[in-house]
Amino acid sequence: MAAVNYEIFPDILKLNFDSDILGLMVLQRKRLVVQIRKEALLEIANYFLDELKYRFVIASGMNADHGYDIIYHFSDDSTGYMVNLMVNIDEKKPEIESMANMISAANWIEREIHEILGVNFINHPNLTNLISGENWEETEHPYARPSRDNKKSQRT
Amino acid sequence: MSKKTVIPIGPYHPLQEEPELFKLYCEGEIVRDIEWETGYNHRGIEKINESKTFDQVFFVxxxxxxxCSTSHPFAYANAMEEVGRVEVPDRAKFIRTIIGELERIHSHLLWLGLAGHFLGYNTVFMWAWKYREMILDIFEKTTGNRNNYAMFRIGGVRRDIPNIHISDVKKMLDAIKPKLNLLLGAVMDDPVIHARTKKVGILTKEDIIDYGAVGPTARASGIAIDVRHDDPYAAYPLVDWKVITSDGCDVYAKTEVRLLEMLESVSIIDQCLDKMSHTKEGSIYNPVKEIPAGFGFGRAEAPRGEVFHFVKTDGSNSPARHKVRAPSYVNIATFKKSCIGQTISDATIILAAVDPCYCCTERMAFAYDYYSGKQIMNGLDLIRISQQKTKELKMKM
Amino acid sequence: MSLGSYCFRKSLWVFHFGGASCNNCDIEILDCLTSRYDIERFGMQLVGTIRHADVLLVSGSINRKCRARLLKVYNQAPKPILVVAFGACGCTGGIFAEGNVFGGPVDTIIPVDAYIPGCPPKPEAILAGIVKLLNK
Structure with a gap:
C-alpha cells in the first residue's frame, strides 16, 4: 500500500477526482467527509478499496434537507484514518448504483437502507427483506421523513 | 440430483438487528449453501435514540x-466527544479502559464455555462460567452491577473507583490469572479439541477483506486489525500491550486468539490500576455545556470486533441520526464462506466460532426435510451430533 | 389438591423463549445453571422444546415479528403451564416499549403467572421468583 501523507490527502483527492467532488470537510485529524456526485460513487469507492486497501466499514442512510444522504464509511486500519463518502439522493427518484458486487460487506447494509428509507439499489444481487419481515409493511419506510421541500409543496 | 435437506438454525438471536434464522442446505452430511432471515430481534434502537437526549442514549x-454493554457506550462516547471536542480526564480514561477490558475477559470466557458445550465438553462450560463469576464480582465491586454498568457519560465516567478499592481489585485479578492459565493449558493441549477445530471453518485473508470481518475473526486469519491499536482511544496508548494474531484461519486459531487476549487484558487492567492510583481521585469527568452540530465517528474494540457508531447532531439536545454497526453484523455474513463444504456436525462450532451469541443454536433450531417439510431434527439434536463426533474421536485416540 | 399444584409438585422443566432481548437476561438464566447458583439442585432444567416444559420463561421485549411466534409456542405448550415474564422488557417492554416495532408486553399476548423484574434480574432474584411461584 502506498504511504499517503494525510496532510495533503484532500488535495490529492481533488487532483484525481476534481469534477466528481462537490465538497470536502476535514473534521478532525483523522476524519474526512467527502461529498461526491452519486454517479462517481463506484469509481471513487474502487479507488479506496483497491488502490489504497481501505476497509469498508458500513454505510448510513439518513434524511437530508433535499432527499436522502448516504454516507459510506471507509477505514484505513494501518493509520486509523476514516474517509466518508457522502452522496445525496433525490427524493423523487431514490436510486443509486449498488456496491455489493464490488464488496460483499455492502450487501446487507444496502438491503437495510432499502427497507428503512426506500432507496433503490440498482444491480444489487439480492435486494430482499433483511430486518423488516413482519415488523413493518414493504411499502412503509419508518426512518424516512418527508423533506422540507416536500412538506412545503404539500401545504400549498 | 441428490436430495437436499434444509436445516434451519434460529430464529432467535439477540444482537441488535441480527437475530436470524439460518437455513443450511445440506446434501447428505455436507452443507452446500446457507441462507438467512433476520428481523426477529429488531427493536428500532436507532429510531428510539432520535427521541432521546444525548445522556439518555447511553442507557439505550x-x-x-x-x-457488549460497555463497548457500545464506549463507541458512542467516542463519537460524541469527537463532535463536541471534549477532553476526557486521565483517571476517567483508565476507568473506561479497565471496564472495557474486564468485559473482554468475561465475554471470552462466556464464549469459551459455550464453545466447549457445543463440542461436548460440558466441563469446560461449567469451569469457564465459574471463573466468569469472579469477573462479575469485580464488576459488582467497581460499578455496582453484574451487567449493564452505566459507567459512561460524555466527557468521562459516572462513578469513580476509589484508591482504597484498587488493592482489592488487584487481589481479585491475581486470583483469576492462574485460572486463565489453567484453561489455556486445558484447551491448547487437548488432542480432541485439536481434531475437532483444526482445519475446520477456514476463512482466508481474501474472504475476511471481502466481507469486512473484524475482531478475533479477522485476527485469527492473520489480519492485525484492532481499533485499540489502529485508532487509539481511552488509555490504550498509555499502556503496554500487543495485538494477538494467528495464521491458522480455522476455528482453533480463533480459540487461541481469544484465550491469549484474555491474558493480555489482565495485564492491561493491572497497568491501568497502577497508573490510576497516581491520578487525582474524584476528577472523573469534564462538564459539557452543549454539543454543536456536526458528525461524530466513534469506534471501539468490543470483544467481538470493531463497534462503529455514527452520530449526526443538529445543535439540539438529541441525535439527528444515530447509526450503530455491531461487529457481528459483518462477522455473521462470513458464514457463507466458512460453512460451505463442511459437515453438519461441524456447522455448530463454525457458527459459534465467530461468537455471534449462542442463542440461535441453543434455543430454536429445527431441521426440516426439504421435500416433505417434516421436522427431523431440533437444536439439541444438532448439538448432540456435534458431541457425538467428539466422543467418537476420543474413542479412536 | 388441584391439578396445577399436582403438576408442579416435582422438578420443573423450563423452556426459555427469548424475544427481541438484549441477551443479558439470557445470560443470567444460563448463569443459574452453572456451578455457583446451580439451579439443577432443585431439579430445574432448561429443555430444548416447549413440549417437554412446565414453565415458559419469556425474556426480552416482543417485537411484531416474534409476537406471532410467541403465541404459537404458547399454543404448543402442554397445559397447565406456568408463564414467567422475565426482566424489565418481559414485564413491560422496558426501554424498547417506545420503539416503532414493539409488539406489546408479554401479558397482552399470553396470560402471565409471575413477573421477575430487573435489568437484568440477578440469579438470586430468579431463584426467589421461582420459589414464590411454586408456593402460590
Missing amino acids: VERICGI
Whole structure:
C-alpha cells in the first residue's frame, strides 16, 4: 500500500477526482467527509478499496434537507484514518448504483437502507427483506421523513 | 440430483438487528449453501435514540447487547466527544479502559464455555462460567452491577473507583490469572479439541477483506486489525500491550486468539490500576455545556470486533441520526464462506466460532426435510451430533 | 389438591423463549445453571422444546415479528403451564416499549403467572421468583 501523507490527502483527492467532488470537510485529524456526485460513487469507492486497501466499514442512510444522504464509511486500519463518502439522493427518484458486487460487506447494509428509507439499489444481487419481515409493511419506510421541500409543496 | 435437506438454525438471536434464522442446505452430511432471515430481534434502537437526549442514549445503547454493554457506550462516547471536542480526564480514561477490558475477559470466557458445550465438553462450560463469576464480582465491586454498568457519560465516567478499592481489585485479578492459565493449558493441549477445530471453518485473508470481518475473526486469519491499536482511544496508548494474531484461519486459531487476549487484558487492567492510583481521585469527568452540530465517528474494540457508531447532531439536545454497526453484523455474513463444504456436525462450532451469541443454536433450531417439510431434527439434536463426533474421536485416540 | 399444584409438585422443566432481548437476561438464566447458583439442585432444567416444559420463561421485549411466534409456542405448550415474564422488557417492554416495532408486553399476548423484574434480574432474584411461584 502506498504511504499517503494525510496532510495533503484532500488535495490529492481533488487532483484525481476534481469534477466528481462537490465538497470536502476535514473534521478532525483523522476524519474526512467527502461529498461526491452519486454517479462517481463506484469509481471513487474502487479507488479506496483497491488502490489504497481501505476497509469498508458500513454505510448510513439518513434524511437530508433535499432527499436522502448516504454516507459510506471507509477505514484505513494501518493509520486509523476514516474517509466518508457522502452522496445525496433525490427524493423523487431514490436510486443509486449498488456496491455489493464490488464488496460483499455492502450487501446487507444496502438491503437495510432499502427497507428503512426506500432507496433503490440498482444491480444489487439480492435486494430482499433483511430486518423488516413482519415488523413493518414493504411499502412503509419508518426512518424516512418527508423533506422540507416536500412538506412545503404539500401545504400549498 | 441428490436430495437436499434444509436445516434451519434460529430464529432467535439477540444482537441488535441480527437475530436470524439460518437455513443450511445440506446434501447428505455436507452443507452446500446457507441462507438467512433476520428481523426477529429488531427493536428500532436507532429510531428510539432520535427521541432521546444525548445522556439518555447511553442507557439505550447499553442494552443493544448485554454482553457488549460497555463497548457500545464506549463507541458512542467516542463519537460524541469527537463532535463536541471534549477532553476526557486521565483517571476517567483508565476507568473506561479497565471496564472495557474486564468485559473482554468475561465475554471470552462466556464464549469459551459455550464453545466447549457445543463440542461436548460440558466441563469446560461449567469451569469457564465459574471463573466468569469472579469477573462479575469485580464488576459488582467497581460499578455496582453484574451487567449493564452505566459507567459512561460524555466527557468521562459516572462513578469513580476509589484508591482504597484498587488493592482489592488487584487481589481479585491475581486470583483469576492462574485460572486463565489453567484453561489455556486445558484447551491448547487437548488432542480432541485439536481434531475437532483444526482445519475446520477456514476463512482466508481474501474472504475476511471481502466481507469486512473484524475482531478475533479477522485476527485469527492473520489480519492485525484492532481499533485499540489502529485508532487509539481511552488509555490504550498509555499502556503496554500487543495485538494477538494467528495464521491458522480455522476455528482453533480463533480459540487461541481469544484465550491469549484474555491474558493480555489482565495485564492491561493491572497497568491501568497502577497508573490510576497516581491520578487525582474524584476528577472523573469534564462538564459539557452543549454539543454543536456536526458528525461524530466513534469506534471501539468490543470483544467481538470493531463497534462503529455514527452520530449526526443538529445543535439540539438529541441525535439527528444515530447509526450503530455491531461487529457481528459483518462477522455473521462470513458464514457463507466458512460453512460451505463442511459437515453438519461441524456447522455448530463454525457458527459459534465467530461468537455471534449462542442463542440461535441453543434455543430454536429445527431441521426440516426439504421435500416433505417434516421436522427431523431440533437444536439439541444438532448439538448432540456435534458431541457425538467428539466422543467418537476420543474413542479412536 | 388441584391439578396445577399436582403438576408442579416435582422438578420443573423450563423452556426459555427469548424475544427481541438484549441477551443479558439470557445470560443470567444460563448463569443459574452453572456451578455457583446451580439451579439443577432443585431439579430445574432448561429443555430444548416447549413440549417437554412446565414453565415458559419469556425474556426480552416482543417485537411484531416474534409476537406471532410467541403465541404459537404458547399454543404448543402442554397445559397447565406456568408463564414467567422475565426482566424489565418481559414485564413491560422496558426501554424498547417506545420503539416503532414493539409488539406489546408479554401479558397482552399470553396470560402471565409471575413477573421477575430487573435489568437484568440477578440469579438470586430468579431463584426467589421461582420459589414464590411454586408456593402460590
